[in-house]
Amino acid sequence: MKIIENPKQDDWLELLKRPTQTVDDIESIVNDIFNDVMIQGDEAIASYTSKFDNVAIESIEVPFDDIMAAESKLSAELIEAIKLAKSNIYKFHAAQKTDKLSVETAEGVICWQEKRAIDKVGLYIPGGTAPLFSTILMLAVPAKIVGCSELILCTPPNKEGQVADEILYTAHLCGIRKIFRVGGIQAIAGLTFGTESIPQVYKIFGPGNQFVTVAKQLATKYGVAIDMPAGPSELMVVADESANASYVASDLLSQAEHGVDSQVILITNSKVLLGEVNQEISNQITELPRKAIAEKAIANSKLIYLDDMHSMLSIINVYAPEHLILAVKDKDFFTYNIRNAGSVFIGNYTPESAGDYASGTNHTLPTNGFAKAYSGVNLDSFQKSITFQEISKEGIQNIGNAIELMAEAEGLQAHKNAVTLRLKDLES
Template sequence: MNKLYNPKKEAWEELLKRPTQTLEDIEQTVNDIFFEVRAKGDVAVAKYTDLFDGVKLEGFKVSSEEIEGAKNVVSSELKNAIQLAKSNIEKFHRAQKTPKIEVTTTKGVECWQEKRPIQKVGLYIPGGSAPLFSTILMLATPANIAGCKEIVLCTPPDKDGEINPVILYTATLCGVDKIFKIGGIQAIAALTFGTKTVPKVYKIFGPGNQFVTVAKQLATKFHVAIDMPAGPSELLVVADDSADAAFVASDLLSQAEHGADSQVILISTSEKMLEAVEQELEIQLEALPRKDMARKSIANSKLIYLKSKELAMEIINEYGPEHLIVCTADNAFYIENISNAGSVFIGNYTPESAGDYASGTNHTLPTNGFAKQYSGVNLDSFMKSMTFQKISEEGIKNIGPSIEIMAEAEGLQAHKNAVTLRLNKLKE
């Protein structure tokens, strides 16, 4: 990892850059595939599944026989672990339900807000080097709690045209309606436009690589919403001498093993901690099955020493990490002052892995600095807030004259007339 000591503020922007390609490198590819899927539907999806996943498929939809077969392959031990995680995720997301809000703004004017589910949602589950069945728990569970009527899942097939059994088992457990063997840009395009096989959805959820992230952003141009721009994973740890160097290194590596374009950063007010973590990284890295992947990610990552917790806090908010782990003697300072982070993990015994799997919080989080503007996925992500108003005769008398004055000031005579006619009727 690159070690930096008290970098000047003017250098922060450059040193905090994510190891991602520029949009210009990706956009043309995404555009070309999108418009081909829009024009040719399943034919284009099949073409790009063959090109990118190396498999020719007769059909994309997972059969009931495949789903039944998957149930028998997944071990009881793993099923129990998945069930525990699902239970905690359900508890946390059910607690996010809010009641109808009712207010009398003026006598005779009743206003209220209710939340309604998004009817059709698409879930993208990366397959690639690691089948992320845990993401199904994070997306399908709140979608069901919200009451979404149709939940469609896309995930890339392996070279044999199969889906990992754990993905199929988890999707079924969580109430997914349809599962398709489609990955990457073509999956996002199919969910955006709909094909003969794949239904069009109203909102797309789920993380992915840089191509998937750009594809999701393009989907918004075609009246499909997305959860957030969620790309390659990232983690920032802030630690001082009160932290355990082995724990810190393990957390950094847990994110580094996601992929070569993942990024991990350690911020510390202790030079001793930086040295200890660097040594632990080398020791632990050698024992990892995915060490080659993790090593590439580590090459993009940094160990940064700063002389004060105030500077450390400032650079953390500037970076806006997807995941932030706080292991310091003054955790309260960081908790109170953090403005930009997807999810925060506090103390030596709160690994980021807990949030990825089973603590109950959602692991679908904004990356690439978007934590400055976006929230992570939550129950409201699957719902819309709708407002209602009901005005009585007394109510229109109370607010009508003000509406007339304001409408006339804006030059909108028809707006004024809609009120004037009613007020005149009440004078008869």
């Protein structure tokens, strides 16, 4: 990995630049596919599946019998692991429920807020180089807690045109019955417009590569909401001399193996640790089945030495990492002052992998600096907050004149009249 010592703050943005293409680079491809799917539906889906996934599929919906048969093909140990993860994710997200909020803002004026589930939700589950069945838990569990009535799952087929048994089993465990063998841009387009097979949805969730990320952003132009911009994975580790170099290297590699466009960064004030981590990466990467992918991601990554904690904190907030590991003695200094991060992992025994699978927090998080403005997926992601109000005769008399004056000042006479007529009736 490239080692940089005490870079100037003016150079941080260029130094921390993500290895992703710009929207302009790929937007025209996304637009073409969206237009084809909008017009040709399933026919376009099949064509692009053949082109990008190199497989011909007669029916894109997975038969129910295949879904039911998946459990028998998995080991009992994996099934128990999935159930444990589901239980912890359920506990953390169920605890996020909030009660109806009601306030009498003025005498006779009652305002309240209630939450309602989003009816139709699309779940995109990456399945290209690795079938990410854990993402189903992260999305379907909170959706079921709030009561989303329709969950539609799209995931790329493998080389045999099938969906991984782990995905099918986990989806069924979470109550999903509609699963489609379609990935990439064409899957997002199908969920956006609806096709002969794929139902149209109101909001699309799930991570993906750069093309999926841009496709989700384009979906918003057609009235479909998305969870957040969630593209290639990234991890920043902030560590001092108290960190374990072997652990740090394993954490960096755990994200590097996601994809060639992933990025991992180490920030440390210990030159000794920096050297040890660099050596550990060289040692550990040779044993990885996804070595070729990890090596390309490591080429996009950095080991950065900064000699003071305030600079280390500042660079966190400038980068706004999707995942942040704090392997430091003074954890409170960082946890109290971090403003921009998707999910934070504290201490030598809190690997990022825990959040990916079984600790209970959600692993669908903002990338590419969007943690400056976006939260990761949570219970509220699957709900809308609707406000209500009820005003009595006394209430409209208490606030009516203020409404009239403000409406008149804005030049909106009909707004004023809507109040004036009521006030006159109450005076008579």
